[in-house]
Amino acid sequence: MPPYDVYSASCPTRLLLDHIADKWAALILWRVSVQPIRFNQLRREIQGISTKVLSQALKRLERDGLIDRKAFATVPMTVEYSITPLGLTLASKISAISEWAESNIEVVMAAQSRYDSAA
């Protein structure tokens, strides 16, 4: 087996890290891992994301095998996104980052104030 190393610029893991160590990917994976969800519902829940960016992010996550996309020929057509078994193994880890942010934001903001006033 080849020695995969995210610290090497040319290693494919670096590109993958760029996909998953990402604000939008974190929010999407977390939400989708809870329950399958449709495009515009997801868009409404992830406040501030544009349709284009959401569409691109979903496509990338689908390509990486982390989420499933099912299109139904209803009118208007509906598309449902769900987590894959592979995606689920990542979702638990990536959602821990968001949860950490929510738990520690006050400590971080205090640190920022200290840093800014020191300057």
Next chain:
Amino acid sequence: MPPYDVYSASCPTRLLLDHIADKWAALILWRVSVQPIRFNQLRREIQGISTKVLSQALKRLERDGLIDRKAFATVPMTVEYSITPLGLTLASKISAISEWAESNIEVVMAAQSRYDSAA
């Protein structure tokens, strides 16, 4: 206590998530959490990062209270970066993402091939 929510665009946690759910932040925090390290050594280990981007990222992580910067008046001057107790609680979670990438890259690449050939 206010209800912090990363899914709200205006919540400060969203900004924090943008700082930490980041390729470079992940690589830096992981490496710095192992052992204190100097600027140029870090730059050499994280292949492909430029001095400018590394400098910016380090400053942001320091401002957020995740890493410590200690400058020594040696000649030439040396600067050492180390992990803070707060940063350590995040480093374990964020390094799990990089490790996941290294462990699952082959499955992901297989998924990508399948996706691309389907098109």
Next chain:
DNA sequence: TTATGTGGTGACCTCCCGGAAACCACCCTG
């Protein structure tokens, strides 16, 4: 006397991310 190492900063330029809006297809409602 050059070259190297150290930790950056600033200027310049380029490229790509992402926001806004158009667009498509179709149903419902007035």
Next chain:
DNA sequence: CAGGGTGGTTTCCGGGAGGTCACCACATAA
């Protein structure tokens, strides 16, 4: 029939992120 709403994709264009290069001050090495 005309207009509005919904779900999802795609085009267009400006701004900001990020790469490259130069530079600083100084000591040691070649």
